[in-house]
Amino acid sequence: MAHKVTLIPGDGVGPEIAQAARRVIDASGTNIEWEVVEAGEALIPQYGTPLPGYVLDSIRRNRVALKGPITTPVGGGFRSVNVTLRQELNLYANVRPARTLPGIVTRYQNVDLVVVRENTEDLYAGIEHRVGTDAAESIKIITRQASERIARFAFELARKQGRKKVTAVHKANIMKLTDGLFLECARKVAREYPDIVFEDMIVDAMCMKLVQAPENYDVLVLPNLYGDIVSDLCAGLVGGLGVAPGANIGHEVAVFEPVHGSAPKHAGKNRINPLAMILSGIMMLQHLGEDEAANRIYEAVLAVLREGKALTYDLGGSAGTSDMADAIISKMQA
Incomplete structure (x- = not known):
């Protein structure tokens, strides 16, 4: 074809x-x-x-x-x-896979995970403006539609690839409305996939745990800005960009x-x-x-x-x- x-x-x-x-x-x-x-x-x-x-x-x-x-x-x-x-x-x-490759020297072995990042909203969407001459403001937008859509994408990818766990990454302990909505949507979608383990993790703790034991993770789903940062971290685990x-x-x-x-x-x-x-x-x-x-x-x-x-x-x-x-x-x- x-x-x-x-x-x-x-x-x-x-x-x-x-x-x-x-x-x-x-x-x-x-x-x-x-x-x-x-x-x-x-x-x-x-x-x-x-x-x-x-x-x-x-x-x-x-x-x-x-x-x-x-x-x-x-x-x-x-x-x-x-x-x-x-x-x-x-x-x-x-979608950013991170997998250990032979012959590439890294500090880690047996890494095989996928970062699924929402791509259209959040701070990374770049909705920002100046406030007078001495300040600037960036607007963080999280919607139910986009959050449920990316969570469902992550679970479907996990099923298709035979993966066992999806981890939703957020900062809902501080950003209770925006990241709180993202987490609420991920939890809702997770109930549709009882065959896949679901957990959530605060983004700073996620970065620490990835450096400690990346082999414990499978599919990560994140809002746009965290996803941009964490996906580069994961690339570093397997040899770099x-x-x-x-x-x-x-x-x-x-x-x-x-x-x-x-x-x-x-x-x-x-x-x-x-x-x-x-x-x-x-x-x-x-x-x-x-x-x-x-x-x-x-x-x-x-x-x-x-x-x-x-x-x-x-x-x-x-x-x-x-x-x-x-x-x-x-x-x-x-």
């Missing part, structure tokens, strides 16, 4: 890792027709935005996209392309992407680890129902990591981005 997929290379190191992922996915035998669309800082002079309308049109048309990182100005300028994509396309669920894939999923469309930044100082040097992009591509293939191809790539990735000969500098090797892609393709073809 042929699939048409939007490919957004992004900027900085995005085009290099996007090309590596595309080559690996094509070598898996999956029949994908790529529609390549450009987005990023270089387009601002022409379109007045790093995210021209044709990018959104392509994603809506194809319903699935694989996206490289795009530079976001800090402290001013254009707001995050990622936030805009999530809100424009109603990509309400951010270089091996952290992600997905933004809605009812109509899904966008898959590595969660690291665009690292413009490394652009064009063929040295960035492509694994986060390739692992995001595996998630995309699973979403498309191409489980056999996804498994083929994943097993090849594991083989390359175990062998340890074609690793990029952050993994302790000297291979380039394209070299690592070549090694993964070679393992698939062996």
Whole structure:
């Protein structure tokens, strides 16, 4: 079966890792027709935005996209392309798996959990304004509809993946109305899934327990801002953002992407680890129902990591981005 997929290379190191992922996915035998669309800082002079309308049109048309990182100005300028994509396309669920991989040195073993983050509201939605010249205010919005929707998504993901426990993470001891509503909704949805263990955890305690014993957790569901922070913490447990894939999923469309930044100082040097992009591509293939191809790539990735000969500098090797892609393709073809 042929699939048409939007490919957004992004900027900085995005085009290099996007090309590596595309080559690996094509070598898996999956029949994908790529529609390549450009987005990023270089387009601002022409379109007045790093995210021209044709990018959104392509994603809506194809319903699935694989996206490289795009530079976001800090402290001013254009707001995050990622936030805009999530809100424009109603990509309400951010999914970030964190799994121990062979050959990657970390302080932890046997980590295998998924962070499910509400993607459309909370403080991270960026509803803020100045109050006079010496203050600024950000508005935290939590709704029943979004909270129940993300909780149900987390439980359905747990069922689909054969996971046993969902932990709702919050700060309802202090934010009794907003986080209190999120927790109330999670508890309500949990009653619909008696086969899955449910617990809740205050976010600061959750961070401590993840550092102490991450193997005790399975699926975490969080409001937007906590989810952004905790998902990076979980990436640190398994080797960092270089091996952290992600997905933004809605009812109509899904966008898959590595969660690291665009690292413009490394652009064009063929040295960035492509694994986060390739692992995001595996998630995309699973979403498309191409489980056999996804498994083929994943097993090849594991083989390359175990062998340890074609690793990029952050993994302790000297291979380039394209070299690592070549090694993964070679393992698939062996």
